[in-house]
Amino acid sequence: LRFSQRKDLQYYQADIAGPSGGNGNGYIHAIQQQAAIGYTWTITPSSLLDVRFGFDHILAGKVPPYLGGPSMQQLYGLPGLPTSSNLTGGLNSQSVSGFSQFGRQTSNPQFQNPTSFNPKLNYSIIKGRHAIKMGYEFVDIRTEVLDVNPLYGADTYAGQFSKPTCAELGQATGCPITSDATSYNLADFIFGLPSTIQLGNNFVSNLRQHVHSLYVQDDYRVSSKLTLNIGLRWEFATPLWERDNNWTNFDPTTNTLIKATNGSLYNRALVHPDYKDFGPRVGMAYSFSPKTVMRAGYGISYSFFNRVGSAQEGINAPQALFGIVTQSIPNGVVPSTFLTTQNSFTTGLNSPANFNPITSNIDYIPADTRWPYIQSWFFSIQQELTHDTVLEVAYNGNHSLRLPIIADYNQAYPNQLTATCNATVQSGCLGVLARRPIPGFGPITWLDPAGDNDYNGLSTRFEHRFSGGLYFLNSFTWSKALGDSEQALEYFAGYVEANPQNIRNLHAERGPTSFDVEFMNITSIVYQLPFGRGRKFGSNMNPVFDAIAGGWELNSINTANTGNPIFVYYSPSTANDVTGLTNDYRGEAFLRPNVTGSGISQSKGAMINNYFAGYTFTTPPAYAPFGNEARNAFRAPGLEQWDLAADKNFRIHESIALQFRSEFFNVINHTNFGVPNTTSTSSAFGTIRTTYPARQIQFALKLLF
Structure with a gap:
């Protein structure tokens, strides 16, 4: 019997x-409890039965600062927002473009609390040259999840409603008005004129x-x-x-x-079960000599979603x-239904x-979705060069x-080219809703099982096993990862x-995946200096x-290593929009622009101010919003870093030692640049204003007993 807990x-x-902040993650918790019990029965000298049962329970989530504090009604007199203590506290989300x-x-x-029960049975027998294993395993997964947001409301100010009209300025129609979007959005916030209001329900x-x-x-x-x-x-x-049965599907x-109903598995899941997931595996090892071994293998495995969220029918x-x-203010006329910040959540x-x-x-x-599967293969030759190498x-x-591709099933068609909707005039262009193929619906989150990814990698490993106080390992990989599907929550700078x-x-989506690193080399060395008691020199x-x-x-x-792929996008x-921004996991409404030209070699000093030098990016017209730039067509800067540590143990007693550790990260203080700004419509486009950490030094003492 074994039990463990980790917090x-x-x-x-x-x-x-x-209270006016709180836009960080706040308090994040991950508490895991595990228990396992097993019994092994030796049936005969050549056969045995192994029975095990496992239990795993996780509480994982986050809560904002000031949770349980006064409500927005008590603090500011804003009605319509939650008043229960499990949601109140601090300022709700106020986003000024x-x-x-500001605010939460x-x-x-948000939380996700999975519990699993895992009994398994394994039987092993040796018959002549055959070692045969067979078994059965069952996993019961139960997940409690809260993934609806925003639960405390969110106001966004990006409409520039405070921008004056020509009539208000006493000018003729079509007069030029200086545009300062940031200032007008701030003015909207001050006047309480949100462009978007959002609120989710507390559904678990x-x-x-x-x-x-x-x-x-x-x-x-x-x-x-x-x-074999x-x-x-x-x-x-x-x-x-x-x-x-709180479960629906489109x-x-x-x-x-x-809506789900009692009855068959399909009635409850609204997706047909997949009974045909067979995974053959074959492998071999052949020894040409005591010092030369060849290994090869092939297998098929399946991936079963157990991460749940708003891309599943339960949310x-x-x-x-x-x-x-x-909200909008057409032609400068405020509609009677316009909601201000003070009454934005009263509807x-x-x-x-x-x-x-x-x-x-x-x-x-x-309904006919089948589980993703992966075909994997490998081939290797291992040669012993010396006794330890x-x-x-x-x-x-x-x-x-x-693989699942998360997309908008109701993605709008692009605008048609007309006299009032073209590269220079957009007054006659239709909005997103009017262009959707399925009327009466907005965006529909679609888990399209059409993803197709490939990985191929050549690697070398040179290892000198620990002897004479020295261990050396060098690993080099040259690889390529291509595909049209990404992890649904993939998000980092530049992607x-x-x-x-x-x-x-x-x-058009096929290209390098976000984790594609073409070249990577890692060298690890452990060296015990040959001085001191028990060492080559100075044993006495x-x-x-x-x-x-x-x-x-x-x-x-x-x-x-070389850098990760990145791509340029425009807002x-x-x-031009074909999907809109909504609270789900379709990503963002960012599209790729048109690009011409080719990159030029430049110094690091020039690179940080114009990373995409030699290329020209243009925003496509509304009638053809998808640019010709390939997905992940560019690379972020690579990484070069040397970390060093010096350790020493001070023996206090036969079973007690004090370890001193000195660690130097990026010991030569090499500058590794971050990812460039990849928004082609931004004034900061192509600039790099971040770096990876400079040299860091830390000292520690550890008591071993």
């Missing part, structure tokens, strides 16, 4: 301290999934030189369902939402509501009675199919979307001298 509690400070966000982070609070989903696995494997020793590994695994993972044949309308109101945005498929989160997973050359590859810009042309050294000069160990890690106008 990880961290606090992330907001940009602005105090061009400025740091929009996705806070209780998701369920079962996974069954059967396997058989035979390790067959054909001869003293050749060993042959196996087959069958897995059946149910589609997810919700404990109380039906494209009727353009309606269908779907009408049970989970992401209420949103987008019941998150009330089920006000469910609107145009503004709510709608999910669609095709090995050289290995290997090739690894995989091909992933049926901000997982969705395709055009769902009707997935071929005076204890005082030994305490100073003896027993030192040096550790060195040098890393050098589309309403005329």
Whole structure:
């Protein structure tokens, strides 16, 4: 019987301290409890039965600072926002375009609490040259998840409503007005004129999934030189369902939402179960000589979603509501329905009675969706050069199919080229809603199982095993990762979307994946200086001298790799937009521009001010909003870093030692530049204003007993 518990509690400070801030992650917690029990029965000298049961429970999430404090009604007299203590506290989200966000982070609070039960049974038997294993495993996964946001409301000020009209300035129609978007957005905030108002309902989903696995494997020793590994695994993972049938899916044949009911697995999950997931595996090892070994293998494995969120049907309308109101002041006339900051949440945005498929989160997973699978293969040759030194050359590859591509199933068609909607005139261009193919619905989050990714890598490993006080390892990889599907939550500087810009042309999305690093070399060295007691020199050294000069160990890690892929994007106008910005995981409404030219070689000093020198980027017209730039067409700067550590143990007693550690990160203080600004419509486009950490030195004492 084994039990373990791990707690990880961290606090992330907001940009602005105090109740007016809070836009950071706040208090993040991850508490894990694990228990396992097992029994092994030796049936005969050549066979045994192993029975195990595992339990895993995780509480993971975040809560904002000041949670449980006075409500917005008590503090500022704003009605319509939650008043229960599990949601109140601090200022709600106030986002002024061009400025740091005020108030609470929009996705806070949030949690995901999975619990799993895992019994398994394994039987092993040895018959002659065959070592046969077979078994069964079952996993029961239960996940409690809160992933609706913003739960405390969010106002966005990006409409420039305070910008005067020509008539207000006493000028003729069409007069030039100096545009200072940042100032006008700030004025909107001061006057309480939000352009977007959002509020979600406090809905907790209780998701369920079962996974069954059967396997058989035979390790067959054909001869003293050749060993074969042959196996087959069958897995059946149910589609997810919700404990109380709070589960809906979009039906494209009727353009309606269908709701889960009791009955069959399909009735509850609204996706047909997939019973045909067979994973064969075959491997071999052949010894040409005692010093030369060749290994190869091939296998198929499956990926079952157990990360849940708003791209799953459990966080779907009408049970989970992401209420949103987008406001405008056409022709300078304020509509009677316009909501100010003071009354922006009085309309019941998150009330089920006000469910609107145009503004709510709608999910669609095709009913015939099958689980993604990965074909993996490898080939390697390992050569012993000396008694303690090995050289290995290997090739690894995989091909992933049926990966989920998260996109907008109801993506709008581009505007048509007309006399009033063209490269210079946009007065006649239609908005996003008017161009959607399915009327009556806004964006529809689509888990399209069409992703196709490849990875191929050649690697070498030179290793000198620890002897004579020295350990040396050098690993080099030359690889290429290509595909059209990204992880749904992928987000880092220079890469901000997982969705395709055009769902009707997935071929244009194929390119390097966000994690593609073409070249990587890592050199690791551990060297025990040969001075001091128990070392080559000074084994009888005076204890005082030994305490100073003896027993030192040096550790060195040098890393050098090329940069990750990045792409240039532009923030589309309403005329160019084809999806809109909503609270889900389709990424952002960023599109790629047109690009011409080719890169030029330049110094680092010039690079940080014009990273894309030699290229020309232009924003496409509304009738052709998808630019010709390929996905991930550029590379961020690479990384070169040397880390060094010097350690020494001071023996206090036979079983007690004090370890002194000195660690130097980026010891030569090499400047590694960050990612350039990749927004082509930004005044800072192409500039690099960030770097990776400079040299850092830290000292530590550790008591070992």
